[in-house]
Amino acid sequence: MTSFSKLFLPLFFACLITSLSPLRAQxxxxxxxxxxxxxxxxxxxxxxxxxxxxxxxxxxxxxxxxxxxxxxDYRDGSEINRLSATSGSGKWVPVSKDLFDILAVSQDISAKTGGVFDATLGPVVQMWRHATRKGIFPPEEEIRDALARTGYSKLKMDKKTRSIMLTQKGMRLDIGxxxxxxxxxxxxxxxxxxxxxxxxxxxxxxxxxxxxxxxxxxxxxxxxxxxxxxxxxxxxxxxxxxxxxxxxxxxxxxxxxxxxxxxxxxxxxxxxxxxxxxxxxxxxxxxxxxxxxxxxxxxxxxxxxxxxxxxxxxxxxxxxxxxxxxxxx
The missing domain is CATH 3.10.520.10 (ApbE-like domains)
Structure with missing residues (x-):
């Protein structure tokens, strides 16, 4: 084989591979x-x-x-429900990065929208779900009680320890x-x-x-x-x-x-x-x-x-x- 042939064949196959690669990558x-x-x-x-x-x-x-x-919040053993169960205990609860991050976003949006978005609305959401299923409007006393256990200012966050505290008993988080x-x-x-x-x-x-x-x-x-x-x-x-x-x-x-x-x-x-x-x-x-x-x-x-x-x-x-x-x- 001539030196030209030795040089040409590798170049030929290189060009062939290059020309076929877009087809393989389609x-x-x-x-x-x-x-x-x-x-x-x-x-x-x-x-x-x-x-x-x-x-x-x-x-x-x-x-x-x-x-x-x-x-x-539909699953009894979910991390967010376990956190809600600690409300009013006065304890800082370490949470996963995902839960901390999404609650941080929620709190930021709550602050920027005057509380019209609120992850602590769980008690009200639970009440309203029940009312919708039954087709019965909740009584005023029940509404007042549920509202009293909400408020994004009652959710405290510690970034250094990635921990959450829910300051009032009966709180329930909902990040739906x-x-x-x-x-x-x-x-x-x-x-x-x-x-x-x-x-x-x-x-x-x-x-x-x-x-x-x-x-x-x-x-x-x-x-x-x-x-x-x-x-x-x-x-x-x-x-x-x-x-x-x-x-x-x-x-x-x-x-x-x-x-x-x-x-x-x-x-x-x-x-x-x-x-x-x-x-x-x-x-x-x-x-x-x-x-x-x-x-x-x-x-x-x-x-x-x-x-x-x-x-x-x-x-x-x-x-x-x-x-x-x-x-x-």
């Missing part, structure tokens, strides 16, 4: 769905083969299940207002560890998006105002959360009450129709969808200034008419 769309946290969790992403796709989905859903064990957004963010992190950069996690209407699908400008997302208006958007590297009483509500004596409870009155919202929030982070988007639903249009305009990069579409009843504040146009 990404395919994968969709997985699983019921978690009381809602369907839908995961869509792009990767090169079935094996990686299955591993990625398993890790993402496993992470959500781990968080549910920590944050679910931001738990799914947090779980969606954490699931996406599992995909990123495997090099998956184009993904969408829809956690029951709390959506986290990364890079667009291959060849697309963004993920196609449709948002409704709860009645007759629908907006189609192409989004990427943001999070979106929608909240409304379309399916979860109580009707009592001809009046419809939302499943979202006002921390000041202790009863379900009367005026809320639909709230959609787009934020850089899924946890924030989820929490703000609840906070702005409670605050209403005028107060939310003031609160929104404290959350950079967030946009909102808020629809509410004002007397006999529907009012909208739409920043998504």
């Amino acid at each position: 990404e395919h769309r994968y969709t997985f769905e699983k019921g978690l946290m009381g809602s369907p969790f839908k995961l869509v992403f792009y990767t090169s083969n079935d094996s990686i796709a299955r591993i990625a989905a398993d890790r993402a859903f496993k992470r959500v299940e781990e968080l549910n064990e920590i944050m679910s 207002g931001l738990g799914k957004g947090y779980a969606a963010e954490e699931a996406i992190k599992e995909l990123k560890k495997l090099g998956i950069t184009s993904a969408m996690m829809d956690a029951g209407g709390k959506i986290v998006l990364t890079n667009p699908p291959p060849g697309a400008k963004g993920w196609n997302i449709n948002v409704s105002n709860g009645s007759d208006s629908l907006k189609a958007m192409q989004l990427s590297n943001v999070a979106l959360a929608t909240s409304g009483p379309t399916y979860r509500y109580m009707e009592y004596k001809g009046v419809r009450y939302s499943h979202i409870v006002d921390p000041k009155t202790g009863i379900g919202l009367l005026f809320h129709v639909r709230t959609t929030v787009i934020s850089p982070d899924g946890t924030i988007a989820d929490a703000l969808a609840t906070a702005f639903s409670v605050a209403g249009i005028e107060k939310s305009k003031k609160y929104l200034k404290r959350f950079k990069g967030s946009k909102v579409w808020l629809v509410e009843k004002q007397g006999d008419r529907i009012a909208e504040w739409n920043m998504l146009e």
Whole structure:
């Protein structure tokens, strides 16, 4: 073999490998769905083969299940319920990083929105769930008692020891207002560890998006105002959360009450129709969808200034008419 041939063949095979590598790396769309946290969790992403796709989905859903064990107020042995059981004991309780982090976000949002979002609302939420199941409006005395055991200022945090103290007996934490957004963010992190950069996690209407699908400008997302208006958007590297009483509500004596409870009155919202929030982070988007639903249009305009990069579409009843504040146009 000539020296030229010895040189040419390696170069030929190198060029062949280079030309074939994009074919081997071609990404395919994968969709997985699983019921978690009381809602369907839908995961869509792009990767090169079935094996990686299955591993990625398993890790993402496993992470959500781990968080549910920590944050679910429906599970007696969950970490958050064990913490609630220490309320009024005067003890600082060390907690997991996940629980501490999500409560820190909650407390920050509570402070920035004047308490319209509140993780200590558990007693009221429990009361309202029971009332909704029975279809019986809770008596005023029960509402007052539940409200007396709430207040985000009664939750103390020690960053150095990663500990929590609940200062009043009978407190109960509920982070349903931001738990799914947090779980969606954490699931996406599992995909990123495997090099998956184009993904969408829809956690029951709390959506986290990364890079667009291959060849697309963004993920196609449709948002409704709860009645007759629908907006189609192409989004990427943001999070979106929608909240409304379309399916979860109580009707009592001809009046419809939302499943979202006002921390000041202790009863379900009367005026809320639909709230959609787009934020850089899924946890924030989820929490703000609840906070702005409670605050209403005028107060939310003031609160929104404290959350950079967030946009909102808020629809509410004002007397006999529907009012909208739409920043998504």
